[in-house]
Amino acid sequence: MNIGQASKASGVTTKMIRYYHEIGLVQPASRSDSNYREYDERQINELRFIKRARSLGFSMEEITQLLSLWRDRSRPSREVKAIADRHLAHLNARIAEMQAMADTLQHLSLCCAGDERPDCPILADLTSGTEPTERAGRQTLVQRAR
Amino acid sequence: MNIGQASKASGVTTKMIRYYHEIGLVQPASRSDSNYREYDERQINELRFIKRARSLGFSMEEITQLLSLWRDRSRPSREVKAIADRHLAHLNARIAEMQAMADTLQHLSLCCAGDERPDCPILADLTSGTEPTERAGRQTLVQRAR
DNA sequence: GATAGACCTTCCCGTCATGGGAGGGTCAAG
DNA sequence: CTTGACCCTCCCATGACGGGAAGGTCTATC
Numbered sequence A, B: 001m002n003i004g005q006a007s008k009a010s011g012v013t014t015k016m017i018r019y020y021h022e023i024g025l026v027q028p029a030s031r032s033d034s035n036y037r038e039y040d041e042r043q044i045n046e047l048r049f050i051k052r053a054r055s056l057g058f059s060m061e062e063i064t065q066l067l068s069l070w071r072d073r074s075r076p077s078r079e080v081k082a083i084a085d086r087h088l089a090h091l092n093a094r095i096a097e098m099q100a101m102a103d104t105l106q107h108l109s110l111c112c113a114g115d116e117r118p119d120c121p122i123l124a125d126l127t128s129g130t131e132p133t134e135r136a137g138r139q140t141l142v143q144r145a146r
Numbered sequence C: 001g002a003t004a005g006a007c008c009t010t011c012c013c014g015t016c017a018t019g020g021g022a023g024g025g026t027c028a029a030g
Numbered sequence D: 001c002t003t004g005a006c007c008c009t010c011c012c013a014t015g016a017c018g019g020g021a022a023g024g025t026c027t028a029t030c
Helices: A003-010 A014-022 A041-055 A060-071 A077-111 A121-128 A138-145 B003-010 B014-022 B041-055 B060-071 B077-111 B121-128 B138-145
Strands: none
Touching: A003 A014, A003 A041, A014 A041, A041 A060, A041 B121, A060 A077, A060 B121, A077 A121, A077 B077, A077 B121, A121 B041, A121 B060, A121 B077, B003 B014, B003 B041, B014 B041, B041 B060, B060 B077, B077 B121
16 A cells, blocks of 8 residues: 555545654555555554544644554553543643633623724723733633634 | 833733734834834734734734724724624634534543553544544644644 | 943744645556 | 656745844943
């Protein structure tokens, strides 16, 4: 199987497969005489694993750890769970931050007439510079909103 | 006021202020004889506006639009509201995606013993490659998880 | 007036996971 | 033997910054 076939079989783009090789996430596939990458079922399964993990929002670094635990038949499930729980906490924190933004925006939007007149509570809020409640620091908060 | 004083007054780092100049978000401040940027109250207010908008998760592009409406005293509040509502929809969509991830993870985590044994429903799920419900396409879904 | 150190300037690189595309080699079918 | 669909590597871009180098400026103290 060359990279195109591996891509179809795994649902991961060729660009991403090459990137995963580059960062050492998956072992380099063997190469044909003409320097084409070659894949077998094992690689395909790893690519599917990565894809699924990405769809759950794990970072590449976390996936590196998960993959290595996956390959280790004697791993303690404790370690897997720890990674999952850490990520879950991360997700919940970000959800809460974004929910706070959404709540504020929802409120402002409801207060805004949305007509031809210039008066606008949304702009008024942005002007007044009401500080968000300072839980984790605003810059972090903003960064994570991305 | 030079850039350091503007930074303290607005709560925006000097790096960010220079970046906002670079992308044309705020009008270039005047320059002193020694090429130092100079700021007045107007600039400070704009920086505070940007900071507050960022804390609500608006992108730079949206803030560009919001700033131009803010400067226009005859803007219709309809336009401001449209931007806010679009962003709100965006936020809600991303929250829903992340919540779906969190729900799945929460379930898997609860099913995982988290002990010394290697059996792990989390890894099993990643292996089986259960596809996420295909609403908006998985790649978009994954990208947004960042 | 000299020197220190706290500022300012521009410029370039790195982030993270990925897409786009150039420039060139390879393979299979017609 | 050509065509077009692949493959290769390498570089650039994304968004919203942070870090840091190399060099100019200001201010306070000696």
